[in-house]
Amino acid sequence: MGKIIIEARINELAPRDENPNVPYLPAEIVRDAKACHDAGASILHYHGRTADGAPEHAASFYLETNAGIRAQCPILIHPTLGYVANDADAMGRFAAVEEMMKDAGTAPDFAPMDVGSVNVDWWNPAENRFDTTDLIYKNSTETLLHFAERITHHNLKHYLVSWNVSFTRQIEAFLKMGVIPEPAHILIVLTDGIMLAGHPGTPAGLDAQTAFMPNDHRVTWTASNYKGDLLLLTEKIIKDGGHISIGLGDYPYAEYARDGRPPTNADIIARVVEQARALGREPAT
Numbered sequence: 043m044g045k046i047i048i049e050a051r052i053n054e055l056a057p058r059d060e061n062p063n064v065p066y067l068p069a070e071i072v073r074d075a076k077a078c079h080d081a082g083a084s085i086l087h088y089h090g091r092t093a094d095g096a097p098e099h100a101a102s103f104y105l106e107t108n109a110g111i112r113a114q115c116p117i118l119i120h121p122t123l124g125y126v127a128n129d130a131d132a133m134g135r136f137a138a139v140e141e142m143m144k145d146a147g148t149a150p151d152f153a154p155m156d157v158g159s160v161n162v163d164w165w166n167p168a169e170n171r172f173d174t175t176d177l178i179y180k181n182s183t184e185t186l187l188h189f190a191e192r193i194t195h196h197n198l199k200h201y202l203v204s205w206n207v208s209f210t211r212q213i214e215a216f217l218k219m220g221v222i223p224e225p226a227h228i229l230i231v232l233t234d235g236i237m238l239a240g241h242p243g244t245p246a247g248l249d250a251q252t253a254f255m256p257n258d259h260r261v262t263w264t265a266s267n268y269k270g271d272l273l274l275l276t277e278k279i280i281k282d283g284g285h286i287s288i289g290l291g292d293y294p295y296a297e298y299a300r301d302g303r304p305p306t307n308a309d310i311i312a313r314v315v316e317q318a319r320a321l322g323r324e325p326a327t
C-alpha cells in the first residue's frame with residue numbers, strides 16, 4: 043500500500059469552548075500549519091475567521107495567511123470557499139481564489155468543489171429537534187462547472203468533496219465529461235452528532251461510500267468526520283488504502299487530553315502518523 047496523505051482540517055467554524063486550541067487569525071493558522079507539517083501533514087485546510095470566531099471571507103485574510111504559510115513550510119494549501127457561510131453566486135464564492143491567484147506567493151494548491159447540495163441544519167440529539175431549519179448547502183451544477191473551469195484555468199488541483207453517494211455519482215459524471223482531470227482526489231465527508239448531512243462516521247457509513255468510488259477512473263479518496271471522532275475509524279481507513287483528513291475544525295478531540303491539556307491539531311496529526319507507520323504506511327510529503 044502506498045504512502046498516506048494526511049490533511050489537517052484545523053478550524054472550520056468550530057468554537058473554542060470544548061478545545062481552546064482552534065486557530066482563528068492568520069498568525070494562529072500559520073503557526074498551526076507549520077506544526078502540522080512538522081508532525082506529518084501534507085495538506086492544510088482552513089477557514090477565514092475573525093478574532094471572535096465568526097466567518098471571515100475578505101480576500102485579504104487569505105492573502106496574508108497563504109503568504110505566511112509559504113514563508114514557513116511547503117505544506118499544500120486548501121482554503122475554503124466559505125461553505126454555507128458564503129451564500130453568494132458562483133463568481134462571488136470564487137472571488138477570493140481569483141485574488142489569491144494574482145501573486146504566486148499567495149496562490150493556494152487546491153480549490154474545493156462540494157459536488158452536490160444538502161441540508162446542513164444543526165440537529166439537537168439531546169432534545170430531538172433541529173436548532174436551525176433553513177440551512178441548505180447549495181452547489182448547483184452550473185456553479186460547479188464554473189468552479190471546475192476556473193480551477194483548471196488557474197492550474198490548481200480540484201479538491202472534490204462528497205457528502206453522500208449522490209455527490210460521488212456527480213463526481214463520476216464530471217470525470218466522464220472531462221471537466222475534472224485525473225487523478226481525482228475525493229474527500230468523503232462523514233458526519234456525526236449534531237450534523238446528519240453525510241454518511242454516519244461508522245465502518246458501515248464509510249463502506250457505503252467507498253463501494254461507489256468511481257474506480258474506472260484514477261481516484262484517491264480521503265475521509266473526514268464532521269462533528270464526530272474520526273480516530274475511531276483511522277485504523278480501518280489506513281488498512282483500506284484511504285487517506286485521512288482530520289483536525290480540530292471537525293471535532294474537538296477533548297477526550298484525548300493529556301495531563302489536562304486538550305490536544306492541538308499537530309497532536310492529532312502525530313497520532314495518525316504513529317498509527318499509519320505502525321500499519322506500514324509512511325506519511326506522504
Ligand code: ZN
Pocket residue numbers: 054087088089122125
Ligand atoms: Zn472546510
